[in-house]
Amino acid sequence: MPDTAPTPSAPSAAPSPDTARTLPLLLLAALASMAAQRICDAMLPELSREFGVGLAEAARTVSVFALAYGLAQLFYGPLGDRFGKLRVLVGAALLCAAGSLAAVWAGGLDALLVTRLVVGLGAAGLIPLGLAWVGDHVPYARRAVALARIGLGITLGILLGQVAGGLFADGPGWRWGFAAMALLFAGVGLWLGAEVRRQTRTGVPTGVVVAPAGGLWRLWGEIVTGRWSRVVLAVALVNGFIGFGVPAIWAAHLHQVQGLSLSVAGAVAACYGLGGTAYMLLAGPLSARLGETGLAWTGGTLVTVGYALIGLLPGTVVSPVAATLAGFGFFMFHNTLQLNATQMTPHARGTAVSLFACALFVGNAAGAASAAALTPVLGSGAVLAGAGAVFGALGAFFGWAVRAVR
16 A cells, blocks of 8 residues: 555565564664764764864764754665565665775865765665565564664664764763774675675575566656655654754753763763664554554654753753653654655665655654754753754654544
8 A cells, every 4th residue: 555554464474584684784884874973972972072163064074964863864775675675775875985995084164074974875775675675575564663773773873973073072082983883884894785785695685676677757646646655754854853863962061051071971962862772663663552543643643742841941851851761752753654655656666765765864853953043142042942842743644643543
């Protein structure tokens, strides 16, 4: 059903051995991709100091990555459908390794931005094609839990990226952070490449699909004009703006407003990922208990509360709790949205999920840039509280939309 929210079906057989072997690799790929996105968050004050630019200029290291990530989705989906999702994932991981290594020797902000663009282009393929691969190989009744495995990689990546960014900025230097990312991406790419070669030798299907009549433009048009697809893509845009973009200023907010060191501020911000990790571990029972509508409503409410607390009542106890609460709620909502994205256009799932990710990370880029630009005008606390209120409304809307199409 490409244009309706899917209806849960009866439980099916356990994943095949090949699926079980691949899921941990997709988790690691997701972890590396998200760590690369978030590693600059706690580095922003240090990058601003070293390169002699304002916070908004330094925040371009976040927004350029996210914009490249989002726009590259227009190509990764069709490439994954045409050549096989896992094969394209290998090349994407190795491109990230090369870009991260180049960042170590960046001589100025402009050079660093170029390397961040390259890493963003590579990281763009890791999570969306992993999600699409799960959609191809795991039945809908079991898919939420399988997606939560990749979601665990995403949340751990957020945790790792934000903590590592602060530690490297306060310790040996931010360049060492990018050296560590280069090693991580190289390891993921080589390990996944070995698994692809093993599956090729044993005759495992590659997931290649035949291009539709009318070409890629017709397929894109089918996806973006579908009634339910339009809802999912629009919600993804706002979801990325607030849930991934606005947290880019969290560490700077805690550093400047509360006087925390960059490493401590990064650790507090990383509680967002910790909360998401907690949700992913509980995704199975919570999904069964609340259903998709309840997950959307509850997740939106928790984000509203968490953002308001961290923005308006910063404190050494309140801020970590607020960040954890917000992360738990965000990923409760986000995992539900991802589940619906995998079912928008089942006959070209890679292309559909990549368009979803495009909307998500264009919103991410706009959110990071907007939050940094609005902070000098409104104050970072007001920006965070306002963003949380909007996300609460988004959760209410999507929960209603899911229930309406059942």
